[in-house]
Amino acid sequence: MNNTLNTHSLAAAADAKSVERRPALLRPALTLFVVLSAVTGLLYPIATTGVAQLVFPHAANGSLIARDGKAVGSELIGQPFNDPGFFWSRPSATVPMPYNAANSGGSNLGPSNPALAEAVKARIGALRAADPGNTEPVPVDLVTASASGLDPHISRAAADYQVARVARVRGLPAARVHALVEQHTERPVLGFIGEPRVHALKLNLALDGVRGTGQ
Structure with a gap:
């Protein structure tokens, strides 16, 4: 107890x-x-x-690109261009619309996927239709989307491929357009990291500042 x-x-x-x-x-x-x-x-x-x-x-405010005091884009996010008088960007696989920054991502289609093959064929067809006289091989980045779907740059080869079309539509000498491409070519970091590339939006804005017979 x-x-x-x-x-x-x-x-x-x-x-x-x-x-x-x-x-x-x-x-x-x-x-x-x-x-x-x-x-x-x-x-x-x-x-x-x-x-x-x-x-x-x-950079802290989004690396915005302005024209006439108004933001028209960002250095970090690409935009689609379909007018033949502009340099076209890379295709974008984001949904529901291209270059949707709220839904970054690639198509996730493998190289053997028929859907990817059909998409590439359609993109090649659009490029050929916009410039029938251009028989040069189409640069791969003009017909394939980047992993992010937001890449603002195209390769130097992709820019050079489009020079003749842009010059013809705008009524500019091809040499003048080529010079603009050269001015807007970004070199590899430290001279060896990456490839030469061109910011599509910046190049197109520079084009709008040049008057030609097609303007």
């Missing part, structure tokens, strides 16, 4: 101590939660945003 009472007494005492210790255990946990929330949720974002706006504001 005494042993039973002692056991109950010890258990009750242990429970009482446990209840007393709970606030002491919760206090540092709650303090840590509040401090980390303030640091990672407020101070860090404010600090990084402030540094970004101070050091590289153009």
Whole structure:
């Protein structure tokens, strides 16, 4: 009987101590939660945003491209061009429309997939129809989508392939258009990383600044 009472007494005492210790255990946990929330949720974002706006504001605000004071695009996200008087961008596999920045991704079609073959044939057909006299091989990036579907650049070969068509439609000398392509060619990083490439939107904006008989 005494042993039973002692056991109950010890258990009750242990429970009482446990209840007393709970606030002491919760206090540092709650303090840590509040401090980390303030640091990672407020101070860090404010600090990084402030540094970004101070050091590289153009990139921090989306690397926007403006014309006449109005944003017309971004250096980071491509745009579709279908007019024969412009340099065409790479195809985009994003849905529900091309170059949808909210749904970046490729087609996920393998090289043996008939759907990819049909899409490539259709793109080649469109390029040939826009420039029937061009018998040069079509650069691969003009008929295949990038992995992101948002690539703003085309290869130098893709730009050169389109020079004759753009010059004819705009009534410009091919040499003048070729010079614009050369001016807007971005060289490989450090001279060896990547390939020469051309930003399609920047090139097309430069074209709009040149008057020709087709304008």
